[in-house]
Amino acid sequence: MRIGELAGSTGVDVETVRYYEKSGLLPPPAREANGYRTYGKTHLERLAFIRHCRALDMPLADVTRLLNFVDRPASDCGDINVLVDQQIGRVKARLKSMRALEKQLTALRRQCSEPHSTKECGILHELVSAAHGEACACHAEH
Amino acid sequence: MRIGELAGSTGVDVETVRYYEKSGLLPPPAREANGYRTYGKTHLERLAFIRHCRALDMPLADVTRLLNFVDRPASDCGDINVLVDQQIGRVKARLKSMRALEKQLTALRRQCSEPHSTKECGILHELVSAAHGEACACHAEH
DNA sequence: AGAAACCCTGTAGCCGCTACAGAGTCAAGC
DNA sequence: GCTTGACTCTGTAGCGGCTACAGGGTTTCT
Known part of the structure; x- marks a missing residue:
């Protein structure tokens, strides 16, 4: 999945996806030979998660912290x-x-x-x- | 009245007063020989007006427009x-x-x-x- | 083959302040 | 007279969360 498809299927602007990556909310995806970003299902879910939190008006800093919890299920x-x-x-x-x-x-x-x-x-x-x-x-x- | 007194008596930060001047909301005041800004009663009132509008959460662009109306009482x-x-x-x-x-x-x-x-x-x-x-x-x- | 749609990086802008850095000025106390 | 502290000045950068370019490359459709 390229960035446009990812963005489209979550209702997020392409620029915003890149912004989330730059801000450390989305891990850097793999790249095609031409340099294009390629995303998988985990990225899609993570992005949807972020958008859900943002819909609740949480600051991105808090979203980051929540994502850390998601990544460490034992804590x-x-x-x-x-x-x-x-x-x-x-x-x-x-x-x-x-x-x-x-x-x-x-x-x-x-x-x-x-x-x-x-x-x-x-x-x-x-x-x-x-x-x-x-x-x-x-x-x-x- | 210097900037500190103006700011203090309207509950505005000194930096914010300068910001309002730079943004064209407050007219540039006279200066003392040393370059310090000196304000009069009209500035005080205008600043209070601005703060009142801001307390109503109006964007500064709208405040500017309101101030234009104040300046042209016949319109x-x-x-x-x-x-x-x-x-x-x-x-x-x-x-x-x-x-x-x-x-x-x-x-x-x-x-x-x-x-x-x-x-x-x-x-x-x-x-x-x-x-x-x-x-x-x-x-x-x- | 050419046009449109996509992708890339990097930078600047939005709002309304706020917070410096680095300098000058002034009044009070010793 | 000299230091300390409070005030003032200009200019620039940062905040949050994007958004909008500029200036290029690539892919896809016709």
């Missing part, structure tokens, strides 16, 4: 739980701030419903008064 | 609404995917409650079976 998996828990924590934290953000933006949006001159635009007014340290709808205390 | 503000709406859309979309992510991760986490050998780790099994194209707890159809 203890306690650290895997820790890793997943950390990821859950990151996601939860981001969710929280995104929810706050949504509130702030919709509050801000309410300040201006119809187009008029920017001098009278409620949105700009809000953003500018924040610049004076005043309270504003979108960053209200609570 | 129509219709595009401001569009800009804020786009931002709300981005945030909503991210929220949706983050919520899905959280579900997936917690489902995955359930696969392994106590440490054992990685060969038997439910989490790794899930991630690996995904690599075979099989169904998995965290990316279940619904």
Whole structure:
């Protein structure tokens, strides 16, 4: 299997595959006589594994660590739980701030419903008064 | 006001202030005889404005556009609404995917409650079976 | 035979900072 | 007056995770 086929069957960009190799996530494959990379089933699985982890938004550094566990099946998996828990924590934290953000933006949006001159635009007014340290709808205390 | 004071009173890193100047968000300030930047109240307000927009997670390109509106108070503000709406859309979309992510991760986490050998780790099994194209707890159809 | 599609390496760009290196400047304490 | 430390300057490089070239070679289809 050449790189294009591998990439196509996992939904990954060809450049990304090469990037993963350069980053040490995918082992360097064998080469044809012309220098083309040739991949086998193990590469395919490994790449799918990586993509699955990335779909869970894990950083590549964590994926690397997970792959090390895969390569050493006898070792203890306690650290895997820790890793997943950390990821859950990151996601939860981001969710929280995104929810706050949504509130702030919709509050801000309410300040201006119809187009008029920017001098009278409620949105700009809000953003500018924040610049004076005043309270504003979108960053209200609570 | 020198750069340190400006940065301190807006909670921005000194390097970030210089970065904003280089990026055209903050106009180049006057200089003292020794070359130090000196800022006035307008800079302070503009910087606070920028930070407020950034707190709403707007890209700097959008902030630039908003600042252009601020500088031309006679123009129509219709595009401001569009800009804020786009931002709300981005945030909503991210929220949706983050919520899905959280579900997936917690489902995955359930696969392994106590440490054992990685060969038997439910989490790794899930991630690996995904690599075979099989169904998995965290990316279940619904 | 020629065109299109693939492959190669290497480098630069994206975002929004952050972190240096290497230099100059200034105020306070001894 | 001299050192120490805090501040400032410019310029460059790094972060993550790709993405997009440039400039070449190879294969495959017509």
